[in-house]
Amino acid sequence: MQLATLSTHYAPRTPAIARPISLDCLGSWHSYETGETVYGQEDRSDYWYQLLDGAARQCTLTSDGRRQIVDFLMPGDLFGFRAGSSHDCCSVESISSDTTMVRFQRQQMESLMESDPNFARQVREMAFASIDRMQSRTILLGRSRALERVSGFLIEMASRARPETEEFVGLPMSRYDIADYLAIAVETVSRSLTTLRVGQVIAFFDTRHFRIVNRSALEAQCCN
Amino acid sequence: MQLATLSTHYAPRTPAIARPISLDCLGSWHSYETGETVYGQEDRSDYWYQLLDGAARQCTLTSDGRRQIVDFLMPGDLFGFRAGSSHDCCSVESISSDTTMVRFQRQQMESLMESDPNFARQVREMAFASIDRMQSRTILLGRSRALERVSGFLIEMASRARPETEEFVGLPMSRYDIADYLAIAVETVSRSLTTLRVGQVIAFFDTRHFRIVNRSALEAQCCN
């Protein structure tokens, strides 16, 4: 029984071919197309999930119709756990084609952790890593200026990519997704990216792939 | 061996006289005055803490001199855990006089969890609760307008207070702390509070104690 490699926010993540949490069919494989819903905002939390390949967004709808993206899920990420059995007001949707997940029964996980302290420790550490990530996210959202948020987001995405691909970082999500993640308007995202591009801080291969040209300048922008 | 009652973000929290995580001197008691540092941004994470009485802020300093408050810690909250042994770039400072904490050795906790699955489960659930809280926090920070953030913050504070004192909610932190928590200027916080006050949505007993007069109006403001 083995979890995919533990990874923190600023450390390189598990590569796209992530090892599933279970090797003995405890979990069931599922595949999703772009835009498909993994679970809805009102569903009960009877399962845990681990994303193996592709990408997904964890989002919530507000009563005034806006959308908030709470987290982007990348290969290796374990999610769906929450306190009690109440839903966390979030739905999860795939954002790339051929996104694959493993789904685990919550009850089964519970009893397994009860009997296997080592497994329990791994889950705990993934939860702690998740806390680390959300704390970084909070700090990112705390930036008052749009350019700082976008810069911090790009650094985050670069660090979540595989180390060997830092020279070619992919953005699986649309500009709209980035906007809802950073809580700024799409146009502002676009303008900030343009500013960074013309300032020789980053370079784009296409709209969804970029490279950091001047890392220190980028870090100076996001102020941390 | 017992953790203080598990509490989620929107559920009422443990009352001010919280039971410590340990009854048999595994942890050591500490008391802090207003403004005192519990641990610094660069300290190693060799300890876990539980706040018993008072309040504290968990904050980080950015390179441009601004301050971000990642979380307010209230009685019952367990904190200090993080992935690996790396610091989380946050310091913790008391914000009221006579803030008391229990401190636990990380190693001791680890081995205890290894041998006691029940204890491990309690810690895990507190971590999940922490994730829930940070998710709510992310949603709060995602609000674009200042009035929405302040309204959401007041609802959060009211829900973190004891249920029987909802008619008299305390704000242990200063306006500056609220500003750094919501990532808006102090003046904007003040203006938003004034707007809510003159709109008969809330009423102040003094600057640090208020009451919700029109809850539905307050919830309408924060859009969720």
Added chain:
DNA sequence: CGGGGAATTGAGAATCGTCAAGCCAGGTGG
């Protein structure tokens, strides 16, 4: 009674959101 930080209020400047138009790439159908 006075000092000093906290809190509030005001006015002007900067940033961002909104609305609108145009561009670009990929896919579809003739």
Added chain:
DNA sequence: CCACCTGGCTTGACGATTCTCAATTCCCCG
């Protein structure tokens, strides 16, 4: 193969919200 269409992305102009700077008031505490 090309026209067309659609959705994502970019750019521009204007208005709204918020930040910054400044002054004043409030309140705690010596």
